[in-house]
Amino acid sequence: MEIISEYVGQITNLGWFFIILTTFIFILSVIYGVGYLHHYKTTNKVLTLHWSMFLICYIGMMGLYSTQSMLWFLVGWELMALGSFMCVIFEAEKPVVLKAGMNYFVQSHVGVLLITAAFVWVYSVTGRMDFNTIPLFIDTLTETQQVVWMMMLVSGFGFKAGLIPFHSWLPHAHPAAPSHISAAMSGVIVKAGVFGVIRFGSYMTEGQTTLGVIVLVLAILSAIYGIVNAADGRDFKRILAYCTIENVGIIFAGIGLAYIAMGMNMTALAYLGLMAALLHTLNHAIFKVMLFFSAGNIYVATHTRDVERLGGMLKIMPQSGLLFLIAAIGIGGLPPFGGFISEMMLYSGFLKGMTFDSLPLSILMVLSGASLAVVGGASMLCFTKAFGVIFLGVKRDDEIQPHLVADKYAERNSMTYPIWLLLPVVICVVAFPAVFCTLLQASIGEIYKMEMTAEAAYGIANSIEMLQSISAAIAILLGVCVVLGLIRMMLMKRRPMAEGPTWGCGYMKPIQGIQYTGQSFSGTLAEIFGFMLPKTRHFEPIQREEVFPAHRSMLNVSQDAIEKGTIMPIADGIVHFLQKFQWLMNGQLQRYIIYGFISVLLLVLAAIIF
Amino acid sequence: MSFLLILLASFIFTGIVIRTKSIAQGRKGPSIWQPMYDIFKLLRKGSVYSTASSWIFKVAPTLYFASVVVACMVVPVGQMGSAIGFAGDFIFFAYVLGFGKFFTIIGALDTASSFEGMGSAREALFSMLVEPAFFILIGSLGLLTGNTSFADIFAQFHFEGEISYAIAAIAAFVLLMICMIENSRMPVDDPKTHLELTMIHEVMVLDNSGVDMAMIHQATNMKFALYSALIVNLFIGAVSETWMQLAMFFGIELVCAIIVGIIESFMARYRMTHNAQFILVLTSLALLLYFGIK
Numbered sequence: 039m040e041i042i043s044e045y046v047g048q049i050t051n052l053g054w055f056f057i058i059l060t061t062f063i064f065i066l067s068v069i070y071g072v073g074y075l076h077h078y079k080t081t082n083k084v085l086t087l088h089w090s091m092f093l094i095c096y097i098g099m100m101g102l103y104s105t106q107s108m109l110w111f112l113v114g115w116e117l118m119a120l121g122s123f124m125c126v127i128f129e130a131e132k133p134v135v136l137k138a139g140m141n142y143f144v145q146s147h148v149g150v151l152l153i154t155a156a157f158v159w160v161y162s163v164t165g166r167m168d169f170n171t172i173p174l175f176i177d178t179l180t181e182t183q184q185v186v187w188m189m190m191l192v193s194g195f196g197f198k199a200g201l202i203p204f205h206s207w208l209p210h211a212h213p214a215a216p217s218h219i220s221a222a223m224s225g226v227i228v229k230a231g232v233f234g235v236i237r238f239g240s241y242m243t244e245g246q247t248t249l250g251v252i253v254l255v256l257a258i259l260s261a262i263y264g265i266v267n268a269a270d271g272r273d274f275k276r277i278l279a280y281c282t283i284e285n286v287g288i289i290f291a292g293i294g295l296a297y298i299a300m301g302m303n304m305t306a307l308a309y310l311g312l313m314a315a316l317l318h319t320l321n322h323a324i325f326k327v328m329l330f331f332s333a334g335n336i337y338v339a340t341h342t343r344d345v346e347r348l349g350g351m352l353k354i355m356p357q358s359g360l361l362f363l364i365a366a367i368g369i370g371g372l373p374p375f376g377g378f379i380s381e382m383m384l385y386s387g388f389l390k391g392m393t394f395d396s397l398p399l400s401i402l403m404v405l406s407g408a409s410l411a412v413v414g415g416a417s418m419l420c421f422t423k424a425f426g427v428i429f430l431g432v433k434r435d436d437e438i439q440p441h442l443v444a445d446k447y448a449e450r451n452s453m454t455y456p457i458w459l460l461l462p463v464v465i466c467v468v469a470f471p472a473v474f475c476t477l478l479q480a481s482i483g484e485i486y487k488m489e490m491t492a493e494a495a496y497g498i499a500n501s502i503e504m505l506q507s508i509s510a511a512i513a514i515l516l517g518v519c520v521v522l523g524l525i526r527m528m529l530m531k532r533r534p535m536a537e538g539p540t541w542g543c544g545y546m547k548p549i550q551g552i553q554y555t556g557q558s559f560s561g562t563l564a565e566i567f568g569f570m571l572p573k574t575r576h577f578e579p580i581q582r583e584e585v586f587p588a589h590r591s592m593l594n595v596s597q598d599a600i601e602k603g604t605i606m607p608i609a610d611g612i613v614h615f616l617q618k619f620q621w622l623m624n625g626q627l628q629r630y631i632i633y634g635f636i637s638v639l640l641l642v643l644a645a646i647i648f
Numbered sequence: 649m650s651f652l653l654i655l656l657a658s659f660i661f662t663g664i665v666i667r668t669k670s671i672a673q674g675r676k677g678p679s680i681w682q683p684m685y686d687i688f689k690l691l692r693k694g695s696v697y698s699t700a701s702s703w704i705f706k707v708a709p710t711l712y713f714a715s716v717v718v719a720c721m722v723v724p725v726g727q728m729g730s731a732i733g734f735a736g737d738f739i740f741f742a743y744v745l746g747f748g749k750f751f752t753i754i755g756a757l758d759t760a761s762s763f764e765g766m767g768s769a770r771e772a773l774f775s776m777l778v779e780p781a782f783f784i785l786i787g788s789l790g791l792l793t794g795n796t797s798f799a800d801i802f803a804q805f806h807f808e809g810e811i812s813y814a815i816a817a818i819a820a821f822v823l824l825m826i827c828m829i830e831n832s833r834m835p836v837d838d839p840k841t842h843l844e845l846t847m848i849h850e851v852m853v854l855d856n857s858g859v860d861m862a863m864i865h866q867a868t869n870m871k872f873a874l875y876s877a878l879i880v881n882l883f884i885g886a887v888s889e890t891w892m893q894l895a896m897f898f899g900i901e902l903v904c905a906i907i908v909g910i911i912e913s914f915m916a917r918y919r920m921t922h923n924a925q926f927i928l929v930l931t932s933l934a935l936l937l938y939f940g941i942k
Contacts, residue, residue, distance in 0.1 A: 349760070352702045363704075363754075372747045373740070382743075385783075386736040392791050397942065404938055407787060408780035408931070414743070415776025418750055422772055426757030426765075432700050500735070507734035514721065514732060515744060519714040522863075526710050529859045534694035540701075540759045541854050554757070554765020562773050566924060 051481030053103040056233050059320060060103070060226045062463075063327055064096050066456040070331050071218035073452035074338065088128055092219075095121025099230060108157040109167045115153070115230070119146045119198075122227050126215040138210035145207040149197025153234070156190040172241045181245040188249050191238050199231025200283045201290055202260045206601035209267070212279035213343060217334025220275060224282045224330060225323040232289055232319055236312065239297065240485040247301030251402065254294030258406050261287030261413045263600070266567045269420035269560045270596065273343045274333050277424055278326065281369065284413060285322040288384065289315045291406060295387050298399065305488045306497025309479060310387045312486070313501075316478045318380035321368065321467060324460050325377060328365035331457045332358040336428060338453070340438050345427045345556045347435035359429045361457045366421035368464065371414050374512040376467035382508055384410060386501065419563060427556040434550055468512060471505040557594075570599050650725035650877070653894075657901045658866070658873035659684050664902065665872075668909025683869060687862045695858035700760035708755025709853075709860035709867075715748025716867040716874070723877050724799045726884040726893040735796045738786045742779065745830070748867070749775055756852040767851035770920070774836065774848070777927040778829050784934035785822050789815075792941045798881070806885040811940075816882040818937055823882075824904065825930050827875030831868055834912040836923050846917070876904040 049057070071092075075085060098117025105111050123146070127139035157167070163178055164171040176184060197204040208228075212220045235253075242249065264283030271277035296311030335358040336351060337343060352359035368375035388410070391403035467474060479498060483490070545552075564571050576593040622633075663680030670677025679685075697705065721731040722741045732740070753772055756764040790796045792815070793804040805812055829836050832849030839850045853864050880900040887893050918926055 350700070350702075352704065367747070367750060370750070371743070372750055373743055374747070378743055382736060382739055385739045386796065389736065389787055389790055389796050392787060393794070400942060404784060404787065404935070408784050411742075411779035411783040412776060414746065415772075415779045418746055418753075419769075419772040419776055422750060422753040422757065422768065426754050426768070430702065430704060430754060430758040431760035504735050507732075507737075508740065511718075511722075511732045511734070511737075511740055515714065515718045515747070518717050519711055522710050522714045522717070523707070526859055526863070529691060530695070533692075533858060536694065536696045537699050538696050540698040540761045542761065543763055543854070550760070552762050553760050554762050554769065559765060559769040559772075562769065562924070563776075 048106050049104045050237075051477075051484050052233070052237065055316065055478070055481055056103045056226075056229065057100060059229070059323055060096070060099050063222055063225045063323060064092075066327065066331075066459060067218040067222040068092070069452050070221070070334070070456040071216065074216055074218050074334055077338075083128075088125060091121045091124035092222075093121075095125060095222075095227070097121075099227070102230065103233065106169045107167050108160065108169065112150070112154060112157065115150060118227060118230060119143075119150065122219070122223060125219045126211050126223075128216050128219070129214075132214075135214040138207075138214035142207040142211040145197055145204070149194045149204070152190050152194030152197070156187055156194065159187060159190075172238075176241050176243055181248075184242055185245040185248050185252075188239060188242055188245075189252065192235055192249075192253060195231035195234040196256075197231070198234075199228050199286050199290070200260075201231075201256055201286060202263050202283065203600045203604055205260070205264075205283050206598055206605050208283060209276050209279045209598060212282070213273055213275040217275075217330050217337065220278070221327040221330035221334075224278065225327040228282060228286060229319050229323065232286070232293075232315065235290070235293060236315070237485065239293070240487075242297075242300075245301070246297040247399075250294045250297030250299075250301060251399075252294075253290055253297060254402065254406060257287045257290035257294050258409045259287070260284070261291065262409055262416075263287075263570060265413050265416040265420060266563065266570050267598070269416055269423065270564045270567075270571050271420075272345055272556060272596075274336070274345050274424060274428060275330075275343050277345075277420065278329055278333060281329075281417070281420065282322075282326060284417065285318065285326070285369065288381065288410070288413070289318050289322070291315075291410070292318060292380075292384055292387070295384070295391060295406075298391070299387075300486075300488065302394070303489070304390075305490060305494035306501070307387060307390050308486070308488060309482060309494070309498050310383060310390070310501050312482045313475050313478045314380050314383035314387060316482075317383065317467075317471070317474060318377070320474070321376040321380050324463050324467075325365040325369040325375075328361055328457050328460050329369065331453070332362040332365070335453055342438060345424065347438050348428045349434040349550070349553065350430065350432045352429040357454045358457075361454070361461075362429065363425055364461070364464070366425050370417040370421045372418065374468060374515055375464055376471075378512075379467065379471045379505060379508055381410065381414065383501065383505070386504065416563070419560065423556050423559045427559065431553050432550050434553060434555070469509055471509055472502045475502050475505060572597050572599050572602055649728040650723060650730055651721050653725050653728070653897060654720045654723065654870065654873045654877050657876070657898065658869040661872045661876070661901065661905050662869050664905035665909040665912065668906050669913050672910065672913035683865065687865050690857075690862035690865070691859055693858040695860060696855075698759050698761075698855050701758045701855070704751075705755050705758040705855070706860070708751040708758070709856060709863045711751040712748040712755075713863040713867045715744050715751075716870050719744050719748075720870055720874055722798065723874060723881070724802065725877055725880060725897055726887065727803070728893070729799060733797050733799045737797045738790075738801075739783070741798070742782055745871075746775070752852060752864075755856075759855045761854065763845070763851050764854055766845070767848050770837075770848045771832070771852060774829055774923060774927060777924055778826055778930070781822060781927070781930040781934045782826055784931065784938055785819060788934065788938040788941050789819065791938070802881040802885055804885075805882065815937060815940065818933065820879045820882055822930055822933055822937075823875055823879050824907065827872065827904075828908065828911070829927060830875065831871050833908060834915050835918055835926065838917040846920075872905070872908070873901060876901045879904060 078085065095118050098114045098121055101114030102111050105114060123139055123143045126142055127136055129135045160172055160175045161167055163175045179187065193204060200208045212224060215223065261284045264280045264287055268277045268280035268284060271280060292311045292315030296308045299307035299311060335355060339355060340348060368377045371377040371381040385407060388403045388407035392400050394400045574595045578590060580587045660680050662683040667677045667680050719741050722737050724730040749771065753768040756768040789801050789805065793801050795801050795804060828834065832839060837848040838846060856864055880897050883900065884893055884896050887896060
């Protein structure tokens with residue numbers, strides 16, 4: 039009973055922010071999922087199990103956002119992890135799906151282990167589990183110990199959020215899961231990690247600068263690594279998964295910046311960083327859900343996730359295409375959508391950070407800002423490629439027959455409504471960023487006890503004012519677009535229009551296969567960042583003796599560099615070690631009974647001795 | 649006001665570049681108004697659309713032109729303020745241009761042409777590599793003056809004494825090079841080559857015609873004038889008389905155009921694979937500037 043009384047159900051404003059976001063996205067995912075799983079009704083799939091698990095995941099998240107007790111936080115976290123794991127392995131009969139699911143399951147539990155260890159540390163000092171005891175615990179720590187404690191949490195939450203090097207489950211799990219699950223995972227479940235870091239980071243009293251530098255460096259590396267891998271991707275859901283890693287990097291860059299600023303007592307900058315992180319959390323959730331939903335529609339219609347086989351889908355699925363385009367612009371951080379506003383806040387944070395007195399920190403800020411610029415450019419490359427290759431041009435593979443029934447289904451009913459429903463939120467963020475930021479400021483102020491001087495208040499008011507100028511500038515941009523569009527229409531009215539084939543530069547017999555492919559589009563980028571993108575090439579070179587070379591095929595398999603470099607050796611090592619005990623398991627029942635007998639004997643002996 | 653100036657300068661900029669090139673080649677060359685005549689000619693023409701393309705191809709040039717127009721509104725000239733100005737507006741400037749580029753790229757991909765796909769891939773890559781140079785450059789100037797909007801940076805730039813002219817020289821060089829890259833001119837791209845395989849920007853607009861093509865040409869002209877206006881701002885701050893500012897504005901725009909023409913005449917295009925290195929050199933130069941200021 040003590041455990042139940044431990045539950046302190048007091049919801050912070052920050053908790054409310056995440057609860058509202060999660061609920062909104064989950065409702066949309068359910069509406070979308072009903073359409074997406076429509077075809078499975080005729081199979082013997084147990085949809086009830088799937089939806090129950092989805093609900094359990096939701097309950098877990100509500101629990102962890104509303105509680106003020108570490109024990110219940112862990113319970114909620116675990117429910118979320120289990121529920122989402124079950125949702126991911128919806129098509130468990132496919133080995134690749136099951137493998138991806140297990141990968142997710144194991145890695146998320148390594149994360150839980152780190153979080154639990156950090157909580158147990160608190161418990162061992164104070165003997166209680168509610169959040170109010172954490173300040174008492176923090177008082178007993180030295181600066182280094184505080185950083186270590188927080189790093190345990192950051193890496194634990196990083197496993198969920200997909201911060202490198204803890205990200206490697208993400209690119210497997212997202213393609214494996216059904217689209218509505220990928221959307222919910224990428225949109226909000228991953229964000230539980232962001233919540234955790236922001237929530238527990240508020241208890242630190244010393245050493246924030248060190249922590250901030252570590253988080254910022256990891257975040258920037260995540261952003262670059264994520265977007266380069268996304269740009270080189272071929273499976274569109276894998277592209278979106280890597281793009282999630284990139285955006286989580288941008289969110290954590292805001293958090294890192296805030297911690298550095300806190301350590302230097304620059305309250306206004308700390309607020310700016312956290313507001314940027316939270317606003318980007320919102321933006322990314324909206325746009326990523328839009329992307330996964332519209333990508334899901336493509337998958338339903340074509341049954342392939344390989345961008346190189348698609349093309350010209352915009353004419354077949356105009357609604358999904360338009361929504362994908364809006365989300366692609368938004369997530370790339372380009373005006374006129376919300377992604378630009380949060381990235382702009384981050385930029386102005388880095389610009390302020392350049393004035394730090396300490397030279398290393400100032401250099402870090404310049405490099406972070408420059409990296410953010412590279413990430414912005416690479417994400418433009420990534421999404422022009424994704425949109426261009428999937429939706430534009432002409433179809434690349436004749437075998438792809440956008441299934442007429444499925445196509446109509448995906449374009450007209452429950453699979454497009456949820457995406458349209460996100461659009462008002464997109465417009466609100468662009469039109470009233472100041473309202474959102476004021477709310478976020480209040481929720482940050484509630485848990486972070488920073489000194490609010492007149493100067494800090496002025497600084498925050500200044501940055502919020504900047505946001506209003508940005509929306510005004512965006513309004514001008516849209517106005518100019520509309521005016522020029524009208525002028526163009528007027529001019530075009532009296533002009534002759536004709537249709538013809540694409541100019542082939544003198545080549546008379548173009549075929550669809552001549553189009554630029556996604557791989558060649560990102561080829562040069564992949565060359566520059568080759569060290570991040572290890573590829574195994576399966577190709578048998580032509581021998582000297584072969585006068586008439588036979589048909590050949592070539593296959594490039596890309597791997598995740600970090601997974602290959604760190605996770606796999608560790609996993610292989612564990613497997614190798616455990617294989618040494620394989621002789622124990624030889625399938626003879628008699629042996630197993632003896633094992634049982636021996637263990638009972640040992641237990642009895644132990645009881646006698648101790 | 650500054651928008652009108654940039655617009656005015658854009659009308660003759662390309663004309664001067666072409667004239668400089670012809671003089672360097674020993675020809676008389678066309679009138680400096682020729683690019684504008686071409687644009688008016690295009691405006692009166694009809695359009696041909698590829699059967700492969702969709703509505704994206706039709707809206708792309710308009711949005712590209714709109715992005716350049718808005719970018720022009722952000723840049724001030726001397727004390728003549730800009731229509732849009734706020735703290736950090738230079739990032740808005742870069743991202744608005746990015747918005748236009750996004751549409752140019754997908755517009756090119758919409759034609760299903762392999763050449764245009766190649767051009768767009770290069771455009772995306774090179775503009776990605778240019779971004780950090782621009783951020784570090786203007787960010788460092790911001791650090792020097794303690795401000796983050798174009799208007800304030802340029803207004804206070806000359807208060808920093810002699811050093812600001814040295815910085816201005818380096819900054820002007822970097823900006824000019826960024827201008828060449830963004831406009832796909834000589835050391836990086838050759839718009840007048842006979843082979844589509846070796847082009848970047850020109851090959852992306854192979855299928856555009858009529859009004860759309862006119863908008864793309866005018867956008868290019870304005871981009872030239874735009875970046876040169878940034879260079880003008882580096883030197884103009886100390887001058888207060890309006891007529892002097894106007895004279896300096898047109899003078900420096902003229903000088904920029906002539907330099908572009910001379911570079912085009914006497915330099916060969918780099919190999920495509922070397923372009924990335926060339927662009928990264930600019931980033932390190934900008935970083936050098938930052939260290940100088942810090």
